[in-house]
Amino acid sequence: MKQIVLASASPRRKKLLQQINLPFEVHPSSVEENYNPEWSPGKIVKELSLKKGKNVATDFSSALVISADTIVTFEDTILEKPEDANEAYDMLTQLSNNTHQVYTGVALCKTDQINNIAGTKTFFEVTDVTFGKLNPQDIKNYVEGGSPMDKAGSYGIQDDFGAIFVKRIEGDYNNVVGFPLHSFYNTVRNFAGEFLPNPGN
Ligand SMILES: Cc1cn([C@H]2C[C@H](O)[C@@H](COP(=O)(O)OP(=O)(O)OP(=O)(O)O)O2)c(=O)[nH]c1=O
Numbered sequence: 306m307k308q309i310v311l312a313s314a315s316p317r318r319k320k321l322l323q324q325i326n327l328p329f330e331v332h333p334s335s336v337e338e339n340y341n342p343e344w345s346p347g348k349i350v351k352e353l354s355l356k357k358g359k360n361v362a363t364d365f366s367s368a369l370v371i372s373a374d375t376i377v378t379f380e381d382t383i384l385e386k387p388e389d390a391n392e393a394y395d396m397l398t399q400l401s402n403n404t405h406q407v408y409t410g411v412a413l414c415k416t417d418q419i420n421n422i423a424g425t426k427t428f429f430e431v432t433d434v435t436f437g438k439l440n441p442q443d444i445k446n447y448v449e450g451g452s453p454m455d456k457a458g459s460y461g462i463q464d465d466f467g468a469i470f471v472k473r474i475e476g477d478y479n480n481v482v483g484f485p486l487h488s489f490y491n492t493v494r495n496f497a498g499e500f501l502p503n504p505g506n
Pocket residue numbers: 312313314315317318333334338357373374375376377386407455456457458460461462463467481482483
């Protein structure tokens with residue numbers, strides 16, 4: 306039977322994929338998220354998402370394995386998840402009153418009946434996010450609340466306070482949360498339409 310697998314531990318990615326009513330199972334990957342610092346941001350998120358997908362794909366037969374990776378870039382610097390509260394505070398201070406980019410890469414891996422990878426497809430989306438001027442006490446409170454720690458760039462646009470920081474965005478909102486639903490659906494239709502409920506429609 307054809308099966309869809311989401312290779313992610315992110316509750317936000319799970320929720321976004323549920324939104325489009327595809328039946329899937331969650332099997333998080335376990336890979337080191339290292340990359341060549343000379344790569345472009347788009348290449349980094351594509352390669353890391355593919356690494357996550359390949360790590361899980363060979364556990365499944367006749368499957369479509371979906372994986373993703375999100376990073377934030379600000380003026381040539383890559384901001385991943387913060388190491389600690391101080392780093393989160395510094396990142397948010399940097400982003401205050403400025404525009405940054407959120408890149409999410411998605412990988413699709415198809416497997417055959419004997420668990421071999423039969424084909425892969427990767428793509429990425431970029432969204433520009435502009436923060437208003439942040440109040441240092443608001444940043445401190447937000448960091449103390451703990452939300453930044455599992456998020457690239459140290460904020461969640463979907464969080465109460467994270468949302469307050471955001472003045473303007475250009476691009477797909479869901480891409481900032483960690484999964485670009487619009488381009489995902491179009492890519493699946495072309496690359497793996499047989500996994501959609503009504504193939505050919
Ligand atoms: C900028 C931003 C990031 N994020 C999150 C999305 C990702 O979950 C996280 C970046 O880390 P990732 O390494 O992309 O993903 P992950 O470790 O959470 O999950 P997995 O690798 O198993 O798929 O930051 C938000 O939730 N909201 C935001 O506004």
